[in-house]
Amino acid sequence: MKSAVTTPRAGARADDLGFDVERVRQDFPILTLKVNDKPLVFLDNAASSQMPQQVIDRYVRYRSREHANIHRAVHYLSEVATREYEAVRAKVRALINAREEREIVYTSGTTESINLVMHGYGRKFIGADDEVILSVLEHHSNIVPWQMLAQESGAHLRVVPCNDAGELDIDAYRSLFNARTRFVAVGHVSNALGTVNPVKEMVAIAHAHGVPILLDGAQAAPHLQVDVQDLDCDFYAFSGHKMCGPTGVGILYGKAERLRAMQPFKGGGDMILSVTFDRTVYADIPQKFEAGTPPIAEVIGLGAAIDYLNGIGLDAIKAHEDELLRYATDRVGELSGVRIIGRARSKAAVLSFEVDGVHPHDVGTLLNEDGVAVRTGHHCAQPVMQRFGVPATARASFAFYNTLREIDVLVGAIRKVQKVFAG
Amino acid sequence: MSAANQLYQEVILDHNRKPRNWGKLEHASHHAEGLNPLCGDHIFVYLRLRDASVEAIGFEGQSCAICKASASMMTQSVKGKRVDEAETLAREFREMALGKLDPSASGHHLGRLTVFSGVRDLPTRVKCAILPWHTLHSALHSIARASTEGDADPVPGSGLERAGHA
Numbered sequence: 001m002k003s004a005v006t007t008p009r010a011g012a013r014a015d016d017l018g019f020d021v022e023r024v025r026q027d028f029p030i031l032t033l034k035v036n037d038k039p040l041v042f043l044d045n046a047a048s049s050q051m052p053q054q055v056i057d058r059y060v061r062y063r064s065r066e067h068a069n070i071h072r073a074v075h076y077l078s079e080v081a082t083r084e085y086e087a088v089r090a091k092v093r094a095l096i097n098a099r100e101e102r103e104i105v106y107t108s109g110t111t112e113s114i115n116l117v118m119h120g121y122g123r124k125f126i127g128a129d130d131e132v133i134l135s136v137l138e139h140h141s142n143i144v145p146w147q148m149l150a151q152e153s154g155a156h157l158r159v160v161p162c163n164d165a166g167e168l169d170i171d172a173y174r175s176l177f178n179a180r181t182r183f184v185a186v187g188h189v190s191n192a193l194g195t196v197n198p199v200k201e202m203v204a205i206a207h208a209h210g211v212p213i214l215l216d217g218a219q220a221a222p223h224l225q226v227d228v229q230d231l232d233c234d235f236y237a238f239s240g241h242k243m244c245g246p247t248g249v250g251i252l253y254g255k256a257e258r259l260r261a262m263q264p265f266k267g268g269g270d271m272i273l274s275v276t277f278d279r280t281v282y283a284d285i286p287q288k289f290e291a292g293t294p295p296i297a298e299v300i301g302l303g304a305a306i307d308y309l310n311g312i313g314l315d316a317i318k319a320h321e322d323e324l325l326r327y328a329t330d331r332v333g334e335l336s337g338v339r340i341i342g343r344a345r346s347k348a349a350v351l352s353f354e355v356d357g358v359h360p361h362d363v364g365t366l367l368n369e370d371g372v373a374v375r376t377g378h379h380c381a382q383p384v385m386q387r388f389g390v391p392a393t394a395r396a397s398f399a400f401y402n403t404l405r406e407i408d409v410l411v412g413a414i415r416k417v418q419k420v421f422a423g
Numbered sequence: 424m425s426a427a428n429q430l431y432q433e434v435i436l437d438h439n440r441k442p443r444n445w446g447k448l449e450h451a452s453h454h455a456e457g458l459n460p461l462c463g464d465h466i467f468v469y470l471r472l473r474d475a476s477v478e479a480i481g482f483e484g485q486s487c488a489i490c491k492a493s494a495s496m497m498t499q500s501v502k503g504k505r506v507d508e509a510e511t512l513a514r515e516f517r518e519m520a521l522g523k524l525d526p527s528a529s530g531h532h533l534g535r536l537t538v539f540s541g542v543r544d545l546p547t548r549v550k551c552a553i554l555p556w557h558t559l560h561s562a563l564h565s566i567a568r569a570s571t572e573g574d575a576d577p578v579p580g581s582g583l584e585r586a587g588h589a
Contacts (some may be wrong), residue, residue, distance in 0.1 A: 358488070
């Protein structure tokens with residue numbers, strides 16, 4: 001679509017990069033749905049993105065022609081499944097520019113990735129009166145595991161605050177380090193506000209204190225070019241279903257030496273070299289962490305999603321999403337009686353907002369009348385809600401298949417909500 | 424008319440804007456706190472019982488329009504009623520919200536409360552409407568805290584919204 005509405009910041013425009021949103025939309029069968037007799041306007045991509053036909057087809061092909069258990073048998077299907085499954089490790093390695101494939105651990109999602117680090121690294125290296133640094137912007141999945149660790153070990157959590165724009169206070173972060181600091185776990189992009197945190201700087205600060213750092217990349221991987229070597233983070237966690245892949249699969253990247261130092265979290269088949277009743281010798285990384293039959297079809301689907309995103313180009317995706325965010329921020333921001341929460345200078349395509357006098361759940365139910373899907377609630381980030389003094393927000397989160405026209409529909413639907421409640 | 428449009432009509436919007444019996448009740452004999460952690464609805468119901476009747480009732484809190492209007496109209500409905508009558512209303516309201524009681528049939532006592540019947544078609548909002556009644560029930564039984572989750576879920580096994588991951 002022509003997109004002459006706003007002037008992009010520095011960097012190429014999406015259509016200069018060969019991006020054609022109408023053509024892209026044809027890849028997504030779900031986008032032709034009607035909800036309440038209105039065309040679906042799907043703006044809940046931060047919760048889960050939609051799947052293009054190419055990924056669906058790959059998934060179906062695996063299910064219909066390639067399925068068997070992996071790493072087990074010498075027969076034809078097991079070899080095919082194993083090959084296709086392992087080939088995805090190379091795709092993920094290339095996507096995030098990890099040094100080696102064995103630094104890529106398959107998990108069930110970001111939540112399991114973080115829990116794996118908590119159990120495998122945290123329980124081994126973090127003890128009584130040690131400190132773990134988190135930020136106020138974290139998703140519950142990057143809070144609760146560390147709280148569980150703190151309860152069991154006697155460690156303490158330290159929390160980086162943010163300013164009114166939703167940007168982390170890096171000076172405060174720096175001052176949280178002391179001789180007891182053992183670990184840092186922070187989000188790359190805030191799911192509730194969209195803030196892109198200065199994680200490269202945060203990694204450098206942690207390393208200056210000799211402290212390893214995990215980045216929760218669930219909201220970053222679908223939108224930004226992630227380079228774990230450039231970031232130099234020790235761990236990076238993300239999910240397949242937020243980047244056009246299936247649910248049930250995620251990734252933990254870890255530097256090889258960190259993964260080696262970790263204890264396994266799940267025991268079982270496929271994670272061992274040998275087992276007797278006296279002693280078990282664990283497999284090397286990454287298999288050490290991959291006990292049991294994994295989500296094979298989902299991993300292969302994730303591989304297809306990576307191919308698909310690469311085919312469009314992460315630069316074009318980012319350029320288009322930046323344009324959507326700018327346009328949405330302008331249009332929603334000019335509505336009187338609507339407050340945008342999260343005004344960070346660097347943001348991913350997430351717009352959290354409040355409509356004066358209307359609870360977010362009422363906003364969400366009425367937007368749904370116009371076919372507009374937004375998330376309402378605390379977004380599994382209650383500390384963020386507490387920080388901004390709201391019980392919940394409505395959140396529109398965009399993907400590269402959204403259009404400026406859909407933002408116009410959103411704005412019109414918000415106006416209707418205001419009209420209903422104006423009485 | 425769609426379920427949502429049917430629900431967000433004047434009666435409910437009016438009670439949302441001007442909730443009746445709003446505020447903490449002085450000299451309450453019973454009270455309870457109700458929480459729906461999924462959407463943040465959080466209300467307090469205060470009662471003064473005398474001779475097994477609801478002599479006075481008040482509520483306050485922070486909630487969506489459906490919850491607030493439901494609480495407001497609940498206070499009007501149960502004020503002056505006997506405890507067993509209030510319990511009957513709570514049960515009938517809950518059944519209506521779940522689509523198990525036909526509001527157009529005779530034999531129930533819901534009266535104006537049938538304006539909430541449309542919520543049965545909005546499964547993610549059923550708990551918003553029921554929370555005040557569940558909290559009332561807790562207050563009558565001196566259970567300090569009601570929740571729409573876990574063992575205290577007033578709508579267990581109904582396939583309603585669970586905590587989401589985003």
